[in-house]
Amino acid sequence: MHDARRGYLPLYEELKLLYPNLLTKGPAWRTGYRGVVHLAHGWYLRCHRGVEAIVLLGDAGYAEEASPIRRSVIEHVLALKWLSIEGDKILDTVARGHAADARKRGDAISAANWTSVDLAEVEETIARIDPDARDRHNDHLLHFAQRLAMYGDEHTMPGYLAENARTHPSFESAVCYVEQQAGTLMRQFPQSLWQVPFATTHLLEALLALRQALDPEPWDPELDGIVERYLATTDEVRRQDGLPPVDWSTGKVR
Secondary structure (H helix, E strand, C coil), X not given: CCCHHHHHHHHHHHHHHHHHHHHHHCCCECCCCHHHHHHHHHHHHHHHHHHHHHHHHHHCCCCHHHHHHHHHHHXXXXXXXXXXXXXXXXXXXXXXXXXXXXXXXXXXXXHHCCCCCCHHHHHXXXXXXXXXXXXXXXXXXXXXXXXXXXXXXXXXXHHHHHHHHHHXXXXXXXXXXXXXXXXXXXXXXXXXXXXXXXXXXXXXXXXXXXXXXXXXXXXXXXXXXXXXXXXXXXXXXXXXXXXXXXXXXXXEEC
């Protein structure tokens, strides 16, 4: 039987080539974004390599166990959207977050009395950042929900919460190994979802965000053509599944 979801596979393969090919030429970054090049590159690669890992795990029968990576991909796509809009303005917020994380780790290391980590290096990291000298007004954007309210949309949170539920010890993280009707204990979930649709969707979102930090914006007309084919594939999948079509001009179901 034909599955319309197979239409995502060629799109996924094409998307994977775009940024690596650009790197060989040396991407040019927009004015106002040159201070966040390391973040743009690193956050994009966390999305890129994350979706590759998800697909590999799914093909090996470990789609359920890939929830932490899917959650990470969702978070990094949103971070790229934040970066694509604000550029260098995010630097103080990210730096203050890094300092706060370093302080928490240092306190935990000290409480555990670990001798394998040099606490002086942790303190040096915090001192170099000098968080108190940086703008704290956007510290709330270090939290996913606050960042989502500013830079995401309503379609992100349901998937994020689903991956959270499977990542942390919960009913959902356990029940996938139990056959519901008979209560039979299983070694693995027998009907894992194919991971390529998720991978394609989030890689496309990551590239569309990253593109805005570059000058000139790359991948024209390749990426625009992929977007058109992605929307057509999604329409076909929804028809196959008996779901109403989406008005792509609004993102709402018709």
